[in-house]
Amino acid sequence: MRNRPSVLILESMYHPAGEKLLANEADLNVLRDATDETITAAIADASAVFVRYPCKLKGDAIRAGKDVLVISTSGRGTDAIDIEAAIKSGIAVVNNPGLGSIPVSEHTLGLMLEFAKQISSSNMAIRAGGGFGEGHLSTRFHLEGRTIGVIGCGQIGAEVVRKCTVGFGMRALVYDPYIEPAAAAKVGGIWMEELNDMLSKCDFVSVHAELTEETHSMVNENFLRQMRFNSYLLNTARGPIVEQAALLRALEEKWIAGAALDVFETEPLPLDSPLFAYDNLVMTPHIGGLTIEAREELSLSAANQILQVLRGERPPHLVNEDVWGHVQERLQNRSF
Numbered sequence: 001m002r003n004r005p006s007v008l009i010l011e012s013m014y015h016p017a018g019e020k021l022l023a024n025e026a027d028l029n030v031l032r033d034a035t036d037e038t039i040t041a042a043i044a045d046a047s048a049v050f051v052r053y054p055c056k057l058k059g060d061a062i063r064a065g066k067d068v069l070v071i072s073t074s075g076r077g078t079d080a081i082d083i084e085a086a087i088k089s090g091i092a093v094v095n096n097p098g099l100g101s102i103p104v105s106e107h108t109l110g111l112m113l114e115f116a117k118q119i120s121s122s123n124m125a126i127r128a129g130g131g132f133g134e135g136h137l138s139t140r141f142h143l144e145g146r147t148i149g150v151i152g153c154g155q156i157g158a159e160v161v162r163k164c165t166v167g168f169g170m171r172a173l174v175y176d177p178y179i180e181p182a183a184a185a186k187v188g189g190i191w192m193e194e195l196n197d198m199l200s201k202c203d204f205v206s207v208h209a210e211l212t213e214e215t216h217s218m219v220n221e222n223f224l225r226q227m228r229f230n231s232y233l234l235n236t237a238r239g240p241i242v243e244q245a246a247l248l249r250a251l252e253e254k255w256i257a258g259a260a261l262d263v264f265e266t267e268p269l270p271l272d273s274p275l276f277a278y279d280n281l282v283m284t285p286h287i288g289g290l291t292i293e294a295r296e297e298l299s300l301s302a303a304n305q306i307l308q309v310l311r312g313e314r315p316p317h318l319v320n321e322d323v324w325g326h327v328q329e330r331l332q333n334r335s336f
Contacts (some may be wrong), residue, residue: 018299
């Protein structure tokens with residue numbers, strides 16, 4: 001009898017549909033409250049691994065997974081996986097792009113609307129027996145006619161531009177040195193050659209870039225000081241793109257009017273985080289892309305790609321393409 005492959009799932013998949021699909025062809029090991037030590041121990045028996053952010057799959061763990069053939073992210077981003085270690089170990093890494101553009105763009109608009117319409121504070125005020133005075137109206141404003149600056153015009157950033165321009169009548173400036181001006185224009189944006197030229201022109205600056213060495217700490221003191229005092233920063237990309245210490249100072253000293261974060265330098269956010277002290281900061285727990293629909297789609301995409309690799313089929317979203325030949329060679333020695 002042939003053995004079934006084993007799939008290590010870190011924490012859980014976002015929706016039971018993915019685990020159900022995997023269970024048809026593989027044995028599942030769901031590791032909750034995962035630590036570096038427990039991951040390294042559990043991966044020794046795995047044929048595949050599903051990594052759910054904020055878990056990280058570091059080099060030591062990957063090297064301990066002698067039988068691992070494929071590692072899947074939970075979404076598009078791959079920064080939770082040591083890609084170089086995977087390449088050296090002959091392991092395919094797959095991601096799940098294209099499924100966050102709708103939920104994350106909608107979440108971004110929700111954060112903008114929170115600042116423009118003060119919905120949460122109005123709810124709190126009326127429940128406290130107030131909210132009907134003139135003073136409570138002074139901070140509300142139109143989104144129509146305002147300017148948003150979008151950093152990173154990939155699938156998510158492009159959808160933010162489209163929604164803002166078509167849906168709200170906003171002007172959208174785009175900074176992305178890896179696209180042509182025509183790509184920004186296609187979705188209604190105005191391409192900016194220099195980031196510094198964009199920041200002072202915006203009512204909102206929304207970050208949708210990937211986390212790379214280039215973008216790490218991109219939003220620093222110099223960046224924030226170039227924004228307008230009455231503008232807002234939004235980050236639904238990755239936490240380390242924003243330098244937290246600089247943002248705290250910007251909020252404290254009112255360099256900007258406020259900020260909204262769905263992602264953080266450290267996740268989950270520590271209970272003693274200094275971020276909790278700021279009323280001009282809106283926070284959500286890295287849920288921008290996790291609608292009911294997106295969670296199911298993400299889990300099925302990850303499960304399908306894991307199974308494709310285990311069957312010897314090339315997956316559609318292979319991050320490290322050069323390793324595929326090595327993966328096929330390793331598959332020939334498998335007993336499942």
